Amino acid sequence: MGKPVRIEQVTKSYHGLEALSPTSLFLEEGEFVSIVGPSGCGKSTLLRIVAGLDTPTTGRVSVADRVVTQPETDIGIVFQSPVLLDWRNVLDNVLIQAEARKLPHDVYAARARDLLAAAGLKGFENAYPHQLSGGMSQRVSVCRALVHNPSLLLMDEPFGALDALTRDQMMVDLQKLWLRSRPTVVFVTHSVQEAVFLSDRIVVMAPRPGRVEAVLDVPLPRSRRLSMRGTAEFNAIVDEILHHFQRMGVIRDEEDEIPENTTVEMAL
Numbered sequence: 001m002g003k004p005v006r007i008e009q010v011t012k013s014y015h016g017l018e019a020l021s022p023t024s025l026f027l028e029e030g031e032f033v034s035i036v037g038p039s040g041c042g043k044s045t046l047l048r049i050v051a052g053l054d055t056p057t058t059g060r061v062s063v064a065d066r067v068v069t070q071p072e073t074d075i076g077i078v079f080q081s082p083v084l085l086d087w088r089n090v091l092d093n094v095l096i097q098a099e100a101r102k103l104p105h106d107v108y109a110a111r112a113r114d115l116l117a118a119a120g121l122k123g124f125e126n127a128y129p130h131q132l133s134g135g136m137s138q139r140v141s142v143c144r145a146l147v148h149n150p151s152l153l154l155m156d157e158p159f160g161a162l163d164a165l166t167r168d169q170m171m172v173d174l175q176k177l178w179l180r181s182r183p184t185v186v187f188v189t190h191s192v193q194e195a196v197f198l199s200d201r202i203v204v205m206a207p208r209p210g211r212v213e214a215v216l217d218v219p220l221p222r223s224r225r226l227s228m229r230g231t232a233e234f235n236a237i238v239d240e241i242l243h244h245f246q247r248m249g250v251i252r253d254e255e256d257e258i259p260e261n262t263t264v265e266m267a268l
C-alpha cells in the first residue's frame with residue numbers, strides 16, 4: 001500500500017520568474033491522482049519536486065511525514081520515453097531497479113517475471129529493446145518502476161507517445177497493476193479521458209503562473225472498463241474538466257461550447 005504525500009505551499013521560480021505559485025495537495029495512501037493542464041503550467045516541475053529530483057523555492061513535500069530533501073528511493077518513475085538499456089534484455093531492464101537497491105536477485109527476478117506476465121509480456125523476457133514496439137517498451141518501463149514495490153509511483157505523460165489503441169490497453173493494464181499493490185500515484189497527462197478513467201481525483205492546473213484551478217473527485221466504481229467511457233457519469237466528469245479549460249481560455253471551439261462526448265486528447 002502506498003504512503004500519504006503532503007504538498008504544502010510549494011512554489012518554484014526560475015531566474016526570478018514564478019513557474020509554480022503556492023500549491024498544496026494531500027494524497028491519501030494508495031490514492032491515484034492525475035494532474036491535467038496546458039503545456040507549461042508546472043506539472044512536470046511539481047512531479048520532480050515530489051520525487052526529490054528538484055527542490056521547491058518555498059514550501060515542502062513530505063511522504064509519510066518525512067520531508068523530501070533528496071531523491072526518493074521508495075518510488076518508481078515512468079517518463080514519456082521508456083529509456084531502456086539497449087544491451088540488456090527485458091528481464092534485466094526491469095531488474096535494474098532491484099540491482100540499484102541491492103535487492104536479492106532471485107526474489108526480484110521472480111517478481112519481475114510475474115509483473116511482465118501481468119503486463120502482457122510473457123514470452124518476451126529475453127527480448128531486447130530493439131525487438132519491442134513502443135507500447136511494449138513502455139510496459140517494460142512500468143514493470144521496472146514497480147518491481148521494488150514502491151509506495152509512490154510517479155508518471156509523467158507515460159502514454160503520450162503511443163497510438164490511441166495502445167493507450168487504451170495501457171490504461172487497462174496500468175489499472176490492473178496498480179490495484180495489485182496500490183501504490184500512491186501521481187499521473188501527469190494531457191488526456192482528460194485517461195485521467196478520468198484512471199484516477200480517484202484529478203487536479204486541474206492553470207498556466208502562467210502554474211497553479212491548481214480545481215480538484216475533482218472521480219467516484220466511478222473499480223475496476224473500470226473501457227466501455228465506461230460511454231456512460232453519462234464518465235462524460236459528466238470529462239465535461240466538467242473541459243469547462244475549466246474553456247473558462248481559462250485554454251480550449252475554444254467555434255460556438256464556444258463543448259459538443260457532447262468531445263474527446264480532448266492533446267488540445268492542451
Ligand SMILES: Nc1ncnc2c1ncn2[C@@H]1O[C@H](COP(=O)(O)OP(=O)(O)OP(=O)(O)O)[C@@H](O)[C@H]1O
Nearest residue numbers: 014015019037038039040041042043044045046210
Ligand atoms: N530548468 C528550467 N529553467 C527555467 N525554466 C524552467 C525550467 N524547467 C521548467 N521551466 C519553466 O517552468 C514552467 C513549467 O514547466 P513544466 O515543464 O513543469 O510544465 P509542464 O506543465 O510539465 O509542461 P508540458 O505539459 O509541456 O510538459 C514553464 O514555463 C517552463 O518554461
